[in-house]
Amino acid sequence: MTEEKIDEGIDEYESSQNFTEAEKVALRYSELMDTCPERIDEKFYSELAKHYTTEEIIELGVYIGFNVGYHRFFGTLDFYPMFAPDGKLVDQKTSREIYGDTPVSQLKGTSEHKKFSTAAE
Amino acid sequence: MPMVDTVPLETLAQSPLRSLIDKVRDQKIPDPLFFQIFAHVPGYTEALFDALHRSHMEGNVDHKLKEIIRIRLARLAGDQYFSNLRSEVAIDAGLTEEIIEAGCGEFEGDKRFNEAEKWALSYAKLMYTEPKKVNKRFYQKGKAYYSEAEIMELGAFIAFHYGLQVFMRTIKAFPLHDKDGNLMTHAESQKYYSGK
Numbered sequence: 001m002t003e004e005k006i007d008e009g010i011d012e013y014e015s016s017q018n019f020t021e022a023e024k025v026a027l028r029y030s031e032l033m034d035t036c037p038e039r040i041d042e043k044f045y046s047e048l049a050k051h052y053t054t055e056e057i058i059e060l061g062v063y064i065g066f067n068v069g070y071h072r073f074f075g076t077l078d079f080y081p082m083f084a085p086d087g088k089l090v091d092q093k094t095s096r097e098i099y100g101d102t103p104v105s106q107l108k109g110t111s112e113h114k115k116f117s118t119a120a121e
Numbered sequence: 122m123p124m125v126d127t128v129p130l131e132t133l134a135q136s137p138l139r140s141l142i143d144k145v146r147d148q149k150i151p152d153p154l155f156f157q158i159f160a161h162v163p164g165y166t167e168a169l170f171d172a173l174h175r176s177h178m179e180g181n182v183d184h185k186l187k188e189i190i191r192i193r194l195a196r197l198a199g200d201q202y203f204s205n206l207r208s209e210v211a212i213d214a215g216l217t218e219e220i221i222e223a224g225c226g227e228f229e230g231d232k233r234f235n236e237a238e239k240w241a242l243s244y245a246k247l248m249y250t251e252p253k254k255v256n257k258r259f260y261q262k263g264k265a266y267y268s269e270a271e272i273m274e275l276g277a278f279i280a281f282h283y284g285l286q287v288f289m290r291t292i293k294a295f296p297l298h299d300k301d302g303n304l305m306t307h308a309e310s311q312k313y314y315s316g317k
Binding site: 033034037038040045051054055057058059061062063065066067068069072073074075076077094106 | 277
């Protein structure tokens with residue numbers, strides 16, 4: 001797994017050649033669950049069932065729902081990772097400078113993140 | 122039927138999930154349909170049930186308050202299953218439908234809620250509608266009424282329940298029983314609770 005693939009899986013999966021149809025429908029499931037759950041209808045579940053067992057659909061659905069719920073809560077707590085990308089323990093202020101206060105691609109990143117990555121190299 | 126097949130109750134009666142079903146039989150939240158849906162992934166069921174049940178039934182924050190929050194979040198998520206279930210524990214403790222409606226509505230000006238309860242209800246209301254307002258100042262205000270442990274209890278409760286309810290909404294499950302406790306088919310329950 002690479003940062004490029006993560007970004008593609010978030011922003012451009014529909015047109016990407018790097019994801020199978022099964023992966024695309026799972027990614028679509030996660031996008032819709034958070035943004036427009038009303039579009040997850042019987043037809044959508046039939047599409048999911050072409051690629052996944054009932055067990056896998058439940059697993060995915062619960063996982064996505066849990067993440068939808070939890071990330072919003074964690075976002076309000078204003079916590080940042082304990083470690084910089086190079087594994088060094090950092091304080092919360094430094095971590096915020098590295099990662100930025102809005103979740104973005106770690107490739108595009110904040111200017112501080114880029115500076116830190118360059119310095120670490 | 123819900124969007125996924127349900128495991129028959131007779132099958133569950135022989136499974137380790139039987140003890141969980143029995144545990145909540147009197148509390149009525151969730152009802153056995155929850156286990157019939159999630160039994161496809163038994164390991165998940167136990168972990169999920171544990172998180173939901175503990176956050177709802179245990180802790181220091183008043184259970185009746187958490188019950189109002191749970192229903193509010195289920196309605197926000199569009200989840201017909203959880204929004205129509207009621208905790209018998211909360212009802213036995215005096216929670217009424219009138220208070221639930223008041224807590225799910227314009228509670229800010231309602232004298233039936235004290236300031237601490239209003240903060241908790243705001244916390245639930247804002248988390249998924251205007252999360253930017255759940256900021257440092259908001260948390261500072263909450264600390265006037267709740268310990269940090271209680272704030273984390275509330276926050277985790279809100280997160281667990283809202284997340285699962287978002288998923289349950291898409292499943293289109295409805296409670297197994299009507300308000301008098303009579304067992305219904307899925308079609309009957311859908312008509313009973315949604316009018317459609």
